Amino acid sequence: MGLDLISSCWIVIQLLIGYNLVLPLVIYVISIFKPGGILQSTSDNKADYAIIVTAYEQTHTLGPVVASILQLSYKNFLVYIVADKCDVSQLHFEDERVIILRPEETLSSNTRSHFYAIHRFKRPHNRLTIIDSDNLVEPDYLDQLNPYFEAGFKAVQGVRDAKNMDTMYACLDAARDIYYHFYDGKILFQAGSSATLAGSGMAFTTQLYRDCLEHQDITGAGFDKILQKEIVNRGERIAFSEKAIVYDEKTSKSDQLVKQRARWINTWFRYFKFGFGMIGNGILKFDWNRLLFGLVLLRPPLFIFLILSLMFAFVDLFVAPIQTLYWLAGFCLFVVGFLFSLLMSKTDKRIYKSLWGIPKFIFYQVLSLMKVRKANELSVATQHYHDKEINEIK
Numbered sequence: 471m472g473l474d475l476i477s478s479c480w481i482v483i484q485l486l487i488g489y490n491l492v493l494p495l496v497i498y499v500i501s502i503f504k505p506g507g508i509l510q511s512t513s514d515n516k517a518d519y520a521i522i523v524t525a526y527e528q529t530h531t532l533g534p535v536v537a538s539i540l541q542l543s544y545k546n547f548l549v550y551i552v553a554d555k556c557d558v559s560q561l562h563f564e565d566e567r568v569i570i571l572r573p574e575e576t577l578s579s580n581t582r583s584h585f586y587a588i589h590r591f592k593r594p595h596n597r598l599t600i601i602d603s604d605n606l607v608e609p610d611y612l613d614q615l616n617p618y619f620e621a622g623f624k625a626v627q628g629v630r631d632a633k634n635m636d637t638m639y640a641c642l643d644a645a646r647d648i649y650y651h652f653y654d655g656k657i658l659f660q661a662g663s664s665a666t667l668a669g670s671g672m673a674f675t676t677q678l679y680r681d682c683l684e685h686q687d688i689t690g691a692g693f694d695k696i697l698q699k700e701i702v703n704r705g706e707r708i709a710f711s712e713k714a715i716v717y718d719e720k721t722s723k724s725d726q727l728v729k730q731r732a733r734w735i736n737t738w739f740r741y742f743k744f745g746f747g748m749i750g751n752g753i754l755k756f757d758w759n760r761l762l763f764g765l766v767l768l769r770p771p772l773f774i775f776l777i778l779s780l781m782f783a784f785v786d787l788f789v790a791p792i793q794t795l796y797w798l799a800g801f802c803l804f805v806v807g808f809l810f811s812l813l814m815s816k817t818d819k820r821i822y823k824s825l826w827g828i829p830k831f832i833f834y835q836v837l838s839l840m841k842v843r844k845a846n847e848l849s850v851a852t853q854h855y856h857d858k859e860i861n862e863i864k
Contacts, residue, residue: 480789480790481793483782484782484786484793487770487775487778487779487782488779488782488796488797488800490769490770490775490779491775491779491800491801491803491804492800492803492804492807493765493766493769494653494657494804494807494811495803495806495807495810497653497657497658497661497762497766498653498657498661498807498810500661500662500762501657501658501660501661501662504661504662516546517546517596517597517616517619518546518547518593518594518595518596518597519544519546519547519548519595519597519598519599519612519673520547520548520550520587520588520591520595520597520598520599520676521539521547521548521549521550521598521599521601522550522552522583522584522587522588522598522599522600522601523535523536523539523549523550523551523552523601523602523603524552524554524580524583524584524600524602524603525551525552525553525554525556525603526554526555526556526578526583526603527554527555527556528556528603529553529556529557529558529560529561529603531603531604531719532551532553532561532603534606535601535602535603535604535605535606535607536549536551536563536568538606538607539601539607540565540567540568541609542607542609542610542611542612543609543610543612543613544610544611544612544613544616547567547612548567548568548569548591548592548593548595549567549568549569550569550571550587550590550591551568551569551570551571552571552573552577552583552584552586552587553570553571553572553573554573554576554577554578554583555576555577555578556572558570558572569590569592571586571587571590573586578689579687579688579689579690579693580669580688580693581683581686581687581688581693582687582688584598584600584679584683585683585684588676588679588680594676595676596675596676596677597615597619597673597674597675597676598673598674598676598679599611599612599615599671599672599673599674600669600670600671600672600673601670601671601716602669602670602718602719604633604718604719605630605633605670605671605716605717605718605719606633606716606717607715607716607717608714608715608716608717610713611628611714611715611716612714614628614711614713614714614715615628615673615711615714617711618709618711619673619675621709623706623707623708623709624674624675624678624701624706625664625667625672625673625674625675625678625701625706625707625708625709626672626673626674626708626709626710626711626714627655627665627666627667627668627671627672627708627709627710627711628671628672628673628711628712628714628715628716629651629655629671629711629712629713629714629715629716630647630651630668630670630671630715630716630717630718631644631647631715631716631717631718632644632647632717632718632720632818633717633718633719633720634719634720634722635720635818635820635821636722637722637723638824638827638830638831639720639721639722639723639724639726639727639827639831639834640720640721640722641720641818641820641821641823641824642821642824642825642827642828642831643720643721643727644720644818644821645812645817645821645824645825646772647718647720648811648812648815648817648821649772649808649811649812650666650668651668651712651815652811652814652815653807653811654666654766655668655710655712656710656712658710658762658763658766659707659708659709659710661762662758662759662762663707663758663759663762663763663766664698664701664702664706664707664708664709664759664763665708665709665710666698666708666763666766667694667695667697667698667708668694669693669694670716670718671714671715671716671718672694673714678701678704678706679697681700681704682696682697682700682701682704683696683697683700690733690736690737691733691734691736691737692736692737692740692741695737695740695741695744696741698763699741699744699748699767702748702759702760702763703748703751703760705757705759707759724834727831727834727835727838728834728835728837728838728841729838729841730838731834731835731838732838732839732841732842734771734838735771735774735835735838735839735842736842738770738771739842741767742767742768742770744764744767745764745765745766745767745768746764746768747764748760748761748763748764748767749761749764749765749768750764751764752764771835773831773832773835773836774839776804776832777832777836779797779800779801782797783797783798783801
């Protein structure tokens with residue numbers, strides 16, 4: 471009896487980790503038979519956007535991002551730059567649509583910066599979009615968001631393409647983003663659930679954003695995790711626009727990677743519990759959106775469930791050899807799913823060439839795991855070496 475109980479528990483534990491290897495492909499199959507992301511609508515020319523750009527300590531990337539925003543083909547917007555703990559004496563923009571805000575006290579929080587801007591809007595914008603200070607936007611960015619709002623969605627996530635692929639780490643970081651954008655964005659939305667939020671390149675009705683976060687004071691990384699939970703729990707779906715593109719700075723150095731991933735891993739440990747409540751609500755309310763989204767929230771970061779899967783497969787070699795075959799099948803399906811996401815996206819050849827460095831990339835993420843407890847003390851913002859180097863060369 472005791473051995474049977476241990477054996478059953480061992481199988482259950484393996485299933486809780488192993489399903490993550492095949493979940494993306496399962497959701498892809500569901501999306502084929504239950505299309506929920508099809509959209510046909512015209513762009514609205516009357517919507518008024520607030521474009522919030524947050525900067526912390528660093529201002530050297532603000533010139534390029536503002537220049538790209540001012541080239542947007544959709545013109546009904548104002549840009550609010552929240553320069554938190556920044557020297558703004560050298561920041562000058564001739565276009566009157568750019569408003570520079572310098573908080574009197576250090577905010578050290580994304581949402582505090584967002585609401586600092588919201589409370590100082592020059593006019594009542596009905597939509598807002600959040601752009602990081604290291605991003606660049608495509609000229610049709612707002613035009614690609616509009617149809618989703620016109621179709622009734624109140625939240626839309628765009629695509630964050632790589633702005634730089636100068637190192638192996640940057641290429642692998644870009645590969646990771648492609649994987650998540652494909653499965654947690656495009657496919658999850660097409661399957662009738664919600665796209666996960668990515669921290670920038672996302673837009674909301676101003677009222678929804680205020681309803682979700684204005685009553686909360688969020689510090690540290692992970693405001694997007696709380697925001698997506700609040701949105702989905704309100705019965706809303708987060709749309710995904712694969713043509714609303716922003717270009718994002720990827721991690722180019724190993725120490726930069728370790729610090730950034732430590733913060734990201736920390737946010738998963740802090741907020742993965744949201745998945746349990748969402749799954750429960752999905753079952754009780756017969757809400758497919760919440761149920762599927764909750765399953766995705768419970769999934770650990772890629773490197774964690776891959777390492778755990780390898781450990782379980784190794785143990786099974788000695789205690790249950792047949793089960794090792796299941797693990798082998800799971801790994802094969804994961805690799806197929808990963809490569810499929812790259813093949814179905816416009817993936818740069820440099821990314822394919824960088825895949826040999828995945829073990830090294832995982833190693834540095836393991837180092838990040840060691841720093842999780844002090845993650846938010848490492849730095850509030852990621853250092854952007856790439857742009858600094860470009861500016862120095864110029």
